Amino acid sequence: MQITSPVESSQLNVVGEASVSWGKVRGIVLLSLTFLLSIASASVKVAEADSQRPNFIVILCDNLGYGDVGCFGSQAHRTPNIDQLAASGLKLTNFYSTSGVCTPARASLQTGRYPRRVGLHETDIDGAVLRPVSHNGLSSNEITIAEVLKQRGYATTLIGKWHLGDQPQFLPTRQGYDEYFGLPYSDDMVGDKRPGWPPLPLMEGEDVIEAPVDRNLLTKRYTERVIQFIETHQQQPFFVLLSHAMPGSTPQPFASEEFRGKSLNGAWGDSVEEIDWSTGQIVNKLEQLGIDDETLIVWTSDNGAPRFRTPAGSNAPFATWGYSATEGGQRVPCVVHWPTKVPAGSVSDVLCSMMDILPTCARLANTSLPSNHIIDGYDLSEVLLGRKNSSPYDAFYYYLRGDLQAVRGPQWKLQLTNGQLFDMRSDPLEQVDVSAEHPEIVAALQDFAARARDELGDGEQIGTGQGTAGYEASPLPRLLR
Numbered sequence: 498m499q500i501t502s503p504v505e506s507s508q509l510n511v512v513g514e515a516s517v518s519w520g521k522v523r524g525i526v527l528l529s530l531t532f533l534l535s536i537a538s539a540s541v542k543v544a545e546a547d548s549q550r551p552n553f554i555v556i557l558c559d560n561l562g563y564g565d566v567g568c569f570g571s572q573a574h575r576t577p578n579i580d581q582l583a584a585s586g587l588k589l590t591n592f593y594s595t596s597g598v599c600t601p602a603r604a605s606l607q608t609g610r611y612p613r614r615v616g617l618h619e620t621d622i623d624g625a626v627l628r629p630v631s632h633n634g635l636s637s638n639e640i641t642i643a644e645v646l647k648q649r650g651y652a653t654t655l656i657g658k659w660h661l662g663d664q665p666q667f668l669p670t671r672q673g674y675d676e677y678f679g680l681p682y683s684d685d686m687v688g689d690k691r692p693g694w695p696p697l698p699l700m701e702g703e704d705v706i707e708a709p710v711d712r713n714l715l716t717k718r719y720t721e722r723v724i725q726f727i728e729t730h731q732q733q734p735f736f737v738l739l740s741h742a743m744p745g746s747t748p749q750p751f752a753s754e755e756f757r758g759k760s761l762n763g764a765w766g767d768s769v770e771e772i773d774w775s776t777g778q779i780v781n782k783l784e785q786l787g788i789d790d791e792t793l794i795v796w797t798s799d800n801g802a803p804r805f806r807t808p809a810g811s812n813a814p815f816a817t818w819g820y821s822a823t824e825g826g827q828r829v830p831c832v833v834h835w836p837t838k839v840p841a842g843s844v845s846d847v848l849c850s851m852m853d854i855l856p857t858c859a860r861l862a863n864t865s866l867p868s869n870h871i872i873d874g875y876d877l878s879e880v881l882l883g884r885k886n887s888s889p890y891d892a893f894y895y896y897l898r899g900d901l902q903a904v905r906g907p908q909w910k911l912q913l914t915n916g917q918l919f920d921m922r923s924d925p926l927e928q929v930d931v932s933a934e935h936p937e938i939v940a941a942l943q944d945f946a947a948r949a950r951d952e953l954g955d956g957e958q959i960g961t962g963q964g965t966a967g968y969e970a971s972p973l974p975r976l977l978r
């Protein structure tokens with residue numbers, strides 16, 4: 498959330514007091530000259546950067562846990578390609594989703610805003626996530642990452658899961674994506690699960706092209722589509738959101754024949770290892786075309802692994818599960834890769850989130866965001882480029898549906914449900930409550946929580962900055978024609 502920090506306020510005061518004495522006026526003249534010179538050099542920089550619009554590929558897994566890939570500690574899954582991506586890029590170890598479930602998290606990734614600001618933290622009709630034939634979807638008033646990049650001449654595509662409304666006016670094609678190929682919602686929302694739900698549709702643009710789709714082939718087909726898109730658009734800047742269906746929402750995820758039954762961790766492991774293969778295919782293609790240095794890849798997940806009757810995914814070292822407002826539910830693995838720009842083999846524990854992807858891509862693409870439009874995320878480019886190792890966040894908010902559960906700063910986390918305070922640097926597993934030793938930190942975080950309640954809302958309390966989801970009175974199922 499954009500709350501002016503004390504440092505920024507005092508800087509503003511210095512400028513305000515400067516018009517008092519002649520000495521200070523001279524200072525202003527000098528400052529103005531410096532200011533003009535800095536504008537002149539800034540325009541040169543802008544002009545240089547204008548010819549450098551890097552490609553962006555965001556690879557988003559579904560329900561893949563913090564401990565599900567080798568570079569984040571998995572012993573169960575073989576993920577050499579993702580590990581290599583981390584070894585030649587940056588590992589973000591304190592990267593958060595804004596929710597433990599799909600729809601709110603994806604609303605934040607698309608808009609850079611907290612789910613309550615978008616009105617998709619939950620809906621009256623569907624609950625925690627949108628369902629097939631939903632009345633709701635991402636409002637057309639929202640500005641997506643694709644819309645931001647499209648205005649800078651980027652070719653944009655979403656390949657995979659959307660989950661922000663299945664009615665035509667809510668689809669990716671109406672939200673800045675030139676092309677769309679994938680499922681409009683989760684892989685477990687199949688036709689025979691509830692009355693009125695259609696056979697699981699695979700969509701191309703706004704049409705259903707197959708139903709029910711063979712889920713075993715999704716990772717493979719999505720990967721082929723990404724490679725095709727990269728080949729077609731290699732001469733212009735492009736933005737690809739590869740939003741995997743896997744490992745997804747079933748205890749027995751899907752994989753193609755080459756991977757089925759091959760991992761040491763059942764169907765979950767098979768699907769993760771196929772995603773690893775997919776990642777390698779994409780990196781290979783970029784290298785083959787000689788555009789890997791011009792392409793920034795963000796590799797992450799939308800929320801932690803959920804608890805099934807037989808545990809499959811892993812959020813290790815965190816003990817909690819997906820679908821909750823906890824570390825296991827919201828802290829996700831994140832790797833950023835951009836050869837020659839992002840320092841190879843770097844690791845950062847800076848507190849950051851999926852809301853930062855939009856403002857960071859906007860900055861790196863040298864484009865601005867509408868000035869009267871609030872973005873809760875931050876430009877993280879200085880951290881990615883290895884020039885800075887401090888968090889832009891004063892406070893990050895954990896919401897369970899609409900309920901504020903916890904608030905975290907770069908070091909401390911206050912659990913609002915029981916008043917416990919944890920030092921996330923020395924005690925990331927939240928084992929020692931230190932609230933009694935640090936009442937001033939508890940008070941400061943309580944103050945941030947109060948601001949979040951005012952601005953974003955909490956439970957039944959409506960925030961002043963809270964938004965509304967899009968609404969369709971007569972939703973229809975997405976059917977094969």
Ligand SMILES: [Ca+2]
Binds near residue numbers: 559560800
């Ligand atoms: Ca999910």
